[in-house]
Amino acid sequence: MAKKVAFVTGAAQGIGKAIAQRLVHDGFAVAVADFNLEGAQQTATELKQNGQAIAIKVDVSKRDQVFAAIDKTVTELGDLNVVVNNAGVGPTTPIDTITPEQFEKVYSINVGGVYWGIQAAKKAFQKLGHGGKIINASSQAGHVGNPNLALYSGTKFAVRGVTQTAARDLAPLGITVNAYCPGIVKTPMMMDIAHQVGQEAGKDDEWGMQQFSQNIALGRLSEPEDVAACVAYLAGPDSNYMTGQALLIDGGMVFN
Numbered sequence: 001m002a003k004k005v006a007f008v009t010g011a012a013q014g015i016g017k018a019i020a021q022r023l024v025h026d027g028f029a030v031a032v033a034d035f036n037l038e039g040a041q042q043t044a045t046e047l048k049q050n051g052q053a054i055a056i057k058v059d060v061s062k063r064d065q066v067f068a069a070i071d072k073t074v075t076e077l078g079d080l081n082v083v084v085n086n087a088g089v090g091p092t093t094p095i096d097t098i099t100p101e102q103f104e105k106v107y108s109i110n111v112g113g114v115y116w117g118i119q120a121a122k123k124a125f126q127k128l129g130h131g132g133k134i135i136n137a138s139s140q141a142g143h144v145g146n147p148n149l150a151l152y153s154g155t156k157f158a159v160r161g162v163t164q165t166a167a168r169d170l171a172p173l174g175i176t177v178n179a180y181c182p183g184i185v186k187t188p189m190m191m192d193i194a195h196q197v198g199q200e201a202g203k204d205d206e207w208g209m210q211q212f213s214q215n216i217a218l219g220r221l222s223e224p225e226d227v228a229a230c231v232a233y234l235a236g237p238d239s240n241y242m243t244g245q246a247l248l249i250d251g252g253m254v255f256n
């Protein structure tokens with residue numbers, strides 16, 4: 001079987017790292033792309049014990065950097081089949097505290113990074129003469145408004161909209177576009193959010209996390225690997241007849 005190549009952003013840690021690990025396990029050569037080059041290199045070194053991986057520094061909010069990172073992936077790994085636009089930031093932003101600078105930063109990364117990843121993937125797939133799969137990070141917070149996350153939640157609703165429209169635009173090229181919507185995942189991002197929510201209420205991190213974990217039907221927080229398993233499905237042939245979807249992987253928090 002021909003080698004498959006995946007490009008994963010935000011793969012130095014957390015969910016992106018788990019996705020990169022799972023895709024290598026599934027036989028992909030993986031480009032670990034992150035703003036944090038040292039972390040990306042560390043992940044790539046670990047992945048190389050089980051397969052092929054490279055590390056690439058990229059700021060996903062910068063269109064030119066995303067195109068250059070995808071070009072580098074094709075040059076070094078020889079193909080491109082899957083692009084996972086996973087990188088994101090999640091500051092807590094009570095509605096009246098949002099500044100133009102925060103708005104610019106969070107939308108540039110969480111939404112801009114998805115637009116640039118889609119454009120660069122489309123260009124590369126067309127140049128390579130085949131279709132491909134684009135997979136974007138949304139969230140349960142992109143299905144229901146989460147308290148104190150007005151800015152973040154807005155970006156994750158936007159990612160669902162971008163995913164649906166891109167799915168329609170790119171279907172004639174043999175490109176599918178889907179999103180994954182994790183619930184509360186034990187990663188550095190979620191630990192930071194729990195810490196901030198706890199501090200604002202004069203409570204500790206554990207209390208902060210409990211505010212998010214109360215309504216999970218399956219009764220536990222998510223591991224990054226829970227998300228990676230569903231992304232592996234979106235990256236593989238079993239999801240070939242699926243496009244424009246936003247898959248909820250939240251242990252049963254949001255039912256729609």
Ligand SMILES: NC(=O)C1=CN([C@@H]2O[C@H](COP(=O)(O)OP(=O)(O)OC[C@H]3O[C@@H](n4cnc5c(N)ncnc54)[C@H](O)[C@@H]3O)[C@@H](O)[C@H]2O)C=CC1
Pocket residue numbers: 009010011012013014015016033034035036039058059060061086087088089090109137138139140141181182183184185186187188189190
């Ligand atoms: N942790 C959670 O509970 C949930 C996370 N998500 C989403 O999943 C994705 C991954 O989240 P986590 O792993 O939890 O986050 P994390 O904060 O643990 O890791 C994010 C990674 O993205 C990288 N990154 C940040 N800004 C970047 C930029 N401009 N360019 C390139 N890389 C950049 C960071 O260096 C880091 O390695 C995000 O899009 C997040 O919004 C969605 C739902 C729940």
Ligand SMILES: CC(=O)C(C)=O
Pocket residue numbers: 090139140141146182183184189190193212
């Ligand atoms: C960080 C996030 O996506 C949450 C709380 O759903």
